[in-house]
Amino acid sequence: MAITLTQGIMLGVFAILAGLDSWLEVFYIFRPIISCTVAGLILGDLRLGIIAGGLTELAFAGLTPAGGTQPPNPAVCGIMTVVIAHTTSVAPATAIGLSLPFAMLMQYILLMFYSVFSVFMPVMDKAAAEADTKKFARIPYLIMTIVSISFFIVIFLSAYAAQAPMAALVKAMPTWLIHGFELAGGALPAVGFAMLLKVLLRVEYVPYLLLGFVVASFINFSNVLPAAVIGIVFAMIEFFRDKKNKDLQAQIEELKESGVNGGEEDGI
Amino acid sequence: MASDDKKTQGGKLTSHDITMLGVRSSLLQAAFSYERMQAGGWAWAQVPVWKKIFGDDKKGMSEAMTDNMEFINTSPPLVSILMGLLTSLEEKHVNRQTIRGLKNGLFGPMAGIGDAIYWFTLMPIVGGIAASFASKGNILGPLLFFIVYLGIFLCRIPFAHLGYNLGTKAIDVIQDNSEIIARVATIMGLTVIGALISSYVGLSLKLKIGSVSLQKDFLDKIFPNILPLGFTFLLFWLLKKKVSPIVLIGVVFVLCIACSFFGIM
Numbered sequence: 192m193a194i195t196l197t198q199g200i201m202l203g204v205f206a207i208l209a210g211l212d213s214w215l216e217v218f219y220i221f222r223p224i225i226s227c228t229v230a231g232l233i234l235g236d237l238r239l240g241i242i243a244g245g246l247t248e249l250a251f252a253g254l255t256p257a258g259g260t261q262p263p264n265p266a267v268c269g270i271m272t273v274v275i276a277h278t279t280s281v282a283p284a285t286a287i288g289l290s291l292p293f294a295m296l297m298q299y300i301l302l303m304f305y306s307v308f309s310v311f312m313p314v315m316d317k318a319a320a321e322a323d324t325k326k327f328a329r330i331p332y333l334i335m336t337i338v339s340i341s342f343f344i345v346i347f348l349s350a351y352a353a354q355a356p357m358a359a360l361v362k363a364m365p366t367w368l369i370h371g372f373e374l375a376g377g378a379l380p381a382v383g384f385a386m387l388l389k390v391l392l393r394v395e396y397v398p399y400l401l402l403g404f405v406v407a408s409f410i411n412f413s414n415v416l417p418a419a420v421i422g423i424v425f426a427m428i429e430f431f432r433d434k435k436n437k438d439l440q441a442q443i444e445e446l447k448e449s450g451v452n453g454g455e456e457d458g459i
Numbered sequence: 460m461a462s463d464d465k466k467t468q469g470g471k472l473t474s475h476d477i478t479m480l481g482v483r484s485s486l487l488q489a490a491f492s493y494e495r496m497q498a499g500g501w502a503w504a505q506v507p508v509w510k511k512i513f514g515d516d517k518k519g520m521s522e523a524m525t526d527n528m529e530f531i532n533t534s535p536p537l538v539s540i541l542m543g544l545l546t547s548l549e550e551k552h553v554n555r556q557t558i559r560g561l562k563n564g565l566f567g568p569m570a571g572i573g574d575a576i577y578w579f580t581l582m583p584i585v586g587g588i589a590a591s592f593a594s595k596g597n598i599l600g601p602l603l604f605f606i607v608y609l610g611i612f613l614c615r616i617p618f619a620h621l622g623y624n625l626g627t628k629a630i631d632v633i634q635d636n637s638e639i640i641a642r643v644a645t646i647m648g649l650t651v652i653g654a655l656i657s658s659y660v661g662l663s664l665k666l667k668i669g670s671v672s673l674q675k676d677f678l679d680k681i682f683p684n685i686l687p688l689g690f691t692f693l694l695f696w697l698l699k700k701k702v703s704p705i706v707l708i709g710v711v712f713v714l715c716i717a718c719s720f721f722g723i724m
Contacts, residue, residue: 245593377661403653
């Protein structure tokens with residue numbers, strides 16, 4: 192189904208909200224599970240939006256900005272997944288793979304912004320030195336305006352203006368390529384998890400990772416809550432043990448000190 | 460000058476000011492750049508409270524603004540604690556060096572704790588649960604996610620008050636326990652990540668040797684989901700070898716398309 196101009200503009204306006212949110216990280220409406228749902232609502236296919244949201248959220252599970260690397264933009268990926276699934280009637284899982292180029296485009300734009308915006312900092316320094324709060328505020332406003340406009344343009348162009356070429360592209364694709372994208376949709380979370388592990392994993396934590404893996408592999412349950420509860424159990428055990436160790440450590444220190452002072456008198 | 464000892468007890472700030480500080484802490488990343496990270500937004504968020512504290516004292520205002528334009532990178536959902544805490548010190552006109560030192564000492568550990576709690580623990584759990592509803596077309600998924608994160612946003616307000624009220628006391632509590640807090644959160648996060656690898660990484664071979672299916676008759680007999688786990692560890696190893704994530708994403712795409720073309724997966 193085609194996208195109307197009104198829908199294109201509405202998607203663009205939502206992209207501003209979700210984009211600014213992904214810039215500030217406040218309400219998390221930039222996460223695929225929300226951005227897909229809202230995009231589905233705008234396109235009049237809420238159910239598609241929700242299902243695509245679930246799948247895309249999983250694909251992005253480990254792709255977080257924590258640890259210093261900027262992942263492909265989840266807001267753009269979410270919106271474009273629904274747009275592609277809606278316009279070309281491919282399965283949402285396939286659409287995730289097809290939306291990734293757009294998400295990466297936004298990622299590169301943001302990476303460029305992160306570098307370029309450094310030039311504004313001296314302006315803020317000068318305003319700070321003069322205690323000029325009005326001049327000081329101008330820079331954050333300017334930056335947020337630039338970010339908003341970029342998100343609008345990227346989504347409006349890819350969802351509305353470049354819609355026809357995209358549909359043609361998908362139609363021209365052979366089945367093995369589409370299946371390849373589907374496979375990639377299943378394999379990509381591994382990249383995200385590997386990134387998480389790079390930040391978090393130390394040898395002492397490997398048992399917990401394996402525990403979670405084994406639990407989920409053998410308990411047939413639709414979500415990860417059982418594993419989370421087991422995680423809490425071990426976290427609590429460790430917490431109390433750490434606390435106890437810390438107290439013991441303090442006691443040992445105390446004994447050592449008193450031992451030095453009174454050692455000769457009561458030495459046996 | 461004896462200004463270091465001068466304490467305006469009760470202070471110039473009302474409870475409403477601290478609430479607004481919590482809300483304004485949302486602006487932390489408004490002027491993000493690689494050079495100073497969150498500095499611009501960090502300072503901008505606090506301008507209204509400084510205006511009240513310093514009033515006509517242009518020199519004080521300028522010093523506060525300049526100090527806070529230094530590099531900072533901390534956890535967005537937790538930042539209002541730090542803002543509240545430092546604001547209580549600014550209000551009491553504590554020595555500039557002390558405030559600055561505390562800021563620099565605390566933002567790093569708080570970033571670690573925040574990442575461990577919010578990105579590595581809460582996000583996989585809430586996202587995973589919400590997504591498992593949503594994949595079946597249930598509106599409860601996105602709704603649940605939105606409500607939880609709305610709650611996290613609202614927490615910024617009590618957090619700002621918490622920081623402000625605890626004043627210098629909070630520093631000891633956080634510093635004393637920061638290691639344990641970070642450790643425990645990591646344990647929980649990793650257990651969930653282990654489960655997520657098993658549930659959400661989907662890889663299975665189509666290949667057959669004679670009539671023996673490599674996946675069903677061989678790999679699944681060894682251990683279910685061994686392929687996703689092995690693949691994740693391979694990528695983890697490559698990341699450790701300093702391969703960039705973008706390259707890995709590209710490799711995964713090429714690999715999957717090639718496997719599809721040759722009928723391997």
